[in-house]
Amino acid sequence: MADTSGRWLYAIARELDTDALTGLRGVAGAPVHVVEDAGLVAVVSAVDLAEFGAEPLKRNLEDLDWLAATARAHDAVVTTVGGAAPAAVPLRLATVCLGDDRVRELLIRRRPDLESALALLTGRTEWGVKAYADPDALAAADAPAEPGGQGGQGSKGGAGTAYLLRRKAQLSAREKAERNASAHADRLHRELAALATAARRHPPQDPKLSGRKGWNVLNGAYLVDDAKADELAAAVERLGGEVEGVRLELTGPWPAYSFAGVEQGAEEAAR
C-alpha cells in the first residue's frame, strides 16, 4: 500500500492546533494527517499514484470536473489549516510527494524559506482587489459628444469617408480610455500597496472566466496586517468612488497563495 501511495500537500504551518483537523477529509475523500519535523507541520493526505502520479495527474488536470472537485477539497483543507494556526503557507494545487519521508525531507531542505514565509504571514492576511473599467463609460467621459464631427475634412466625402472618420474617432477614444484606465490602475495599486506589507499584481482575469463585463485593469493581491484590514476596506471604498466607469472589488481573506513564495522550490523538491 505504502508503495502506491503518494502524499498530497495542502499547507505547512507552525503551532498548528491539530484538533481542528479531526475528521477532516481532503482530496479524493482521504483523511488528512500531519507530518512534523522540528516544529514545522505539513498537512497531507494519502493519494493513489495511479490517479495522482505525474502522468495521470497531467491528464486529470485537464478534466474540468475532476479539477473543480479537487480544487474545492484542497481549498477546504487549506482554509481549515489557516484558521487553526497563527500562519500557514498554502501549497499550490497538485504538490505531491512520494510518502511521508519525502515530505519530511522537504521540510528539512526548505526550512529557511518556510520559516521566513511563515514569519511574513504571521498576523497578516491576503486580500484581493480587482478593478474593472467599463470601456464605454470611460470613452464617453472624455470623447466629443458627436462622433465623426472631426474638422471640416469629412464634409465633402461620401459614406466611405464618413465611415473612416467615425472609426478613427472610435479608435482614438478607445486608446485614450485604455491609457487612462491603465494609468489609473497603476495609481490604485500604489495606494493600496502603501497599506500592505507586500503587494503583487496578477495578470488580468479572462472575462470569460470571471463572467464580468469590462476590462480587468487591476488584479492585485495585498498582504495586510490584520490591524490594518479595516483601513484597506475603507481605502477600496474610497478609491472605488473616485473615477466614473471604474469599479473596485475587494475579496478575501484568502490563503496567502500570492505571498507564500516557496512554491517553486517545493515543487522541484517534490519531484
Next chain:
Amino acid sequence: MSENAHRHELTEHIDADPETVEKGLVSLVLTIVELLRQLMERQALRRVEDGKLSDEQVERIGLTLMRLEEKMGELRDHFGLEPEDLNIDLGPLGPLLAPE
C-alpha cells in the same frame, strides 16, 4: 493494433465531435480574417492621416472597409459567434486582438 491504441489515445485528448471541430475551425479562420481586417483598417487610417491619398481613394478604402466589417458581422451571425469568440489567448502576450 498499435495504430488502434494510438487512435484511442488521441481521442482522449481531442474532443472530436464533428460540430465542435467545425465551430472551432470556423472561429479560428474568422479570427485570422478579423486580425487582417483590423490591421488593414489601422494601415488605412494611418495613410489617410498622412494626407497623400486623393479624396476618391479615401472614399474607396472607406467603403471597402465598411463592407468588410458588415460581411464579418454576417459571417459571425451565420455561425452563431460573438465578437469576443474571435480571439486567441496568447498567454503572457495577451490576446491576439484588442477588445473591440
